[in-house]
Amino acid sequence: MRWPNILRTINIMKLSIISRTLLLTVAAAGLSGFTPAAKADDSALSGKDKSFIQDAYQDGLAEVATAQLVEGKATNANVKAFAEKIVTDHTAANSELKTLADNKKVSVAAEPSMVSKGKSKMLDMKSGADFDKAYIDSMITDHKKDIEAFEKEVTHGKDQDLKNFASKTLPSLKAHLSAAEAIQGQIGK
Numbered sequence: 001m002r003w004p005n006i007l008r009t010i011n012i013m014k015l016s017i018i019s020r021t022l023l024l025t026v027a028a029a030g031l032s033g034f035t036p037a038a039k040a041d042d043s044a045l046s047g048k049d050k051s052f053i054q055d056a057y058q059d060g061l062a063e064v065a066t067a068q069l070v071e072g073k074a075t076n077a078n079v080k081a082f083a084e085k086i087v088t089d090h091t092a093a094n095s096e097l098k099t100l101a102d103n104k105k106v107s108v109a110a111e112p113s114m115v116s117k118g119k120s121k122m123l124d125m126k127s128g129a130d131f132d133k134a135y136i137d138s139m140i141t142d143h144k145k146d147i148e149a150f151e152k153e154v155t156h157g158k159d160q161d162l163k164n165f166a167s168k169t170l171p172s173l174k175a176h177l178s179a180a181e182a183i184q185g186q187i188g189k
Contacts, residue, residue, distance in 0.1 A: 045104055046158045053101050057108040060094040062116035069124055079132045080182050089172050136184045142176040
C-alpha cells in the first residue's frame with residue numbers, strides 16, 4: 001500500500017523539478033537578451049515589402065557565398081572574373097539592403113537559406129568545366145528570378161525607399177544576367 005503513494009510522490013517531485021528547470025531556462029533566456037524574431041519586426045511595411053527585403057537579402061547572401069566557391073574551383077578565367085564581380089556587387093547591395101531593413105525594423109537572415117546551402121553543396125561536388133557550367137547555369141536561373149522580384153517591387157511595392165533600391169539595383173542584376181549568358185555561350189550549357 002505504501003509503494004503507490006511513494007511512486008506518486010516521486011512523480012510529483014519529478015514534475016516539479018522539470019517545471020522549475022523550464023521556468024529557470026525561460027527566465028535566463030529573458031535575462032540574456034533573448035528576443036523572439038517576430039518581436040524584431042515592428043515594421044509598418046506591407047507584408048510584400050517585408051518579404052522582398054528578407055528574400056532579396058537572403059538571396060544576395062547565397063549568391064555571394066556561391067561566388068566565393070568559384071575562386072578555388074573554377075577553371076575558366078571569365079567565370080572567375082564574373083564571380084568576383086558578383087561578390088563585389090552583391091556585397092554592396094546587401095549592405096545597403098541591411099541598412100534599409102534596420103531602418104524599417106525588419107529582421108533579415110544572417111545566412112543563406114537551407115535550400116541555397118544545399119544547392120551550393122551540390123555545386124561544390126563538381127569540378128573543372130562541369131563546375132564552371134553549373135555555376136553559370138545557376139547564376140542565370142538566380143538572376144532571372146532576382147530580376148523578376150526586383151521589377152515586381154518597382155511596380156507594385158508600397159515603400160518608396162524599397163522601390164528606389166530595387167530600381168537602382170536592377171541594371172546591375174541585368175548586367176550580371178547578360179554577362180552570365182555571354183559566358184554560357186562561350187563554355188556551353
